[in-house]
Amino acid sequence: MFGGFDIVIIVLAILVLLLIFAGIKTVPQGNNYTVERFGRYTRTLTPGLNLIVPFVDRIGARLNMMEQVLDVPTQEVITRDNAIVAVDGVAFYQVLNAAQAAYQVAGLQNAILNLTMTNIRTVMGSMDLDELLSNRDAINERLLRVVDQAAHPWGIKVTRVEIKDINPPANLVDSMARQMMAERNKRAQILEAEGLKQAQVLEAEGRKEAAFRDAEARERSAEAEARATQVVSEAIAQGDVQAINYFVAQRYTEAMAKIGTSPNSKIVLMPFEASSLIGSLGGIGSIAKELFGDNTSDGPTPRRGNPSRPPRVVIPPQQD
Structure with missing residues (x-):
């Protein structure tokens, strides 16, 4: 049988155990507890094992500290x-x-x-x-x-x-879709206009380059023509009449060749004197003799055909 003193000791031990368990607080990871003493905040309990004063301190708020x-x-x-x-x-x-x-x-x-x-x-x-x-x-x-x-x-x-x-x-949303479609059509038209503009610019550049090349060719042709005319003029100035005959005959024959090669069937009336044409032909013959004749040491080269027969020049009769 337990005596009165033993019972008191047992009761006191139980109370101490209850006080210890009441003062131990375990805070889970990721949480914080606030401690209030007589309704006033005193401190914050962090995760782990914590001790508070039983019946004096109490847990106020349990807060989740995670995001x-x-x-x-x-x-x-x-x-x-x-x-x-x-x-x-x-x-x-x-x-x-x-x-x-x-x-x-x-x-x-x-x-x-x-x-x-x-x-x-x-x-x-x-x-x-x-x-x-x-x-x-x-x-x-x-x-x-x-x-x-x-x-x-x-x-x-x-x-x-x-x-x-x-x-x-x-x-x-429908209005925005229509607006977007109109904007895309606008950009497509702008791109098409820009492409057409660029094509026209390139075409104009090509025409400009071609015209420049043509002008350059005409300029060089004119320079060559001027040079030829200068040479003929110098020859005339030196007293060489055959040069002017050759020059006139060349122009004459070129004009006749152009008239003869014309694709149109036409009749061309050309007033000229027969003596002038004969003189031109004679000038050409003289120049040909000087250029292709055989004034070498072996003697003259015989002409093909009948050498004693002069070239025939037929002059149509002129009517009064």
């Missing part, structure tokens, strides 16, 4: 150009100071959610619809900067704010 995801519901936003779009998003945040997150704001997630939705309307409402659809990264960056700065006193860090969907009305 958390907050879904932002869909809301309508009116842009600067009065377009109504439906927008939703997602926010990522992490508690850095458990005491501030527990005692600086009531309803932490609700506060972050409302703060994010309000700034989404503010940021996106100050932009045009085209900017919303093409500058989503800039919108996310502005939202992150504004929301993180506003939530900093709460002891949290907003790590990311992302806009998931931007849904314009159906009629506005």
